[in-house]
Amino acid sequence: MSGQTVKVGQMEIRYLVDGAQTGGLGLFEMKVPAGAHVPPPHSHTDNEECVYVLDGVLRYSVDDKTRDLQPGEWMSTPRGAVHHFSNPGFETARALVMMTPDIGAQFFRDVAALANAGGPPDRAKLIEVMTRYGLVPAAPPAPSHNRQRPESFSPGRTLLHSFSPQATQR
Numbered sequence: 001m002s003g004q005t006v007k008v009g010q011m012e013i014r015y016l017v018d019g020a021q022t023g024g025l026g027l028f029e030m031k032v033p034a035g036a037h038v039p040p041p042h043s044h045t046d047n048e049e050c051v052y053v054l055d056g057v058l059r060y061s062v063d064d065k066t067r068d069l070q071p072g073e074w075m076s077t078p079r080g081a082v083h084h085f086s087n088p089g090f091e092t093a094r095a096l097v098m099m100t101p102d103i104g105a106q107f108f109r110d111v112a113a114l115a116n117a118g119g120p121p122d123r124a125k126l127i128e129v130m131t132r133y134g135l136v137p138a139a140p141p142a143p144s145h146n147r148q149r150p151e152s153f154s155p156g157r158t159l160l161h162s163f164s165p166q167a168t169q170r
Helices: 105-115 123-132
Strands: 005-008 011-017 026-032 042-044 048-055 058-062 065-069 074-077 083-086 093-100 135-137
Touching (some): 042 083, 048 058, 058 074, 065 074, 105 123, 123 135
Antiparallel strands (some): 005 011, 011 026, 042 135, 048 074, 048 093, 058 065, 058 083
16 A cells, blocks of 8 residues: 555545554555545544644644644644644645554545545444544534634534535635
């Protein structure tokens, strides 16, 4: 799979090191167009993750901390921490993502098969794929009158709700 690009809706994933075969470190390049539909907030039961931005702006949240990462900036996600990302900018964001141990390229191929099938993906099947690879969708945040979300946050723009390649961008 090394070097092969997998399109997951509007995003692109290009694996550079597939560590799933050895239970080791994995590394992939991720491209996120502005306004692209992205995975919902989730955690990993067995994996740690580090995101390093190469181009554009990637809004990255880990638990209660959110940052707009610029080129050369990074954030790590400890095992079990809820995280989420989006592209609030006007150009495609490009990042290197390192996972240890790696979930592997097959995860993205399985998600792509659901996300690229046309129309919104089957929520139950998507959750089954996520669970099989140790991803746990986060519970929606409790309503709060004082809570402010970043301006680009939109629950309807996550993988579980409306991720399809035909969806229009904002």
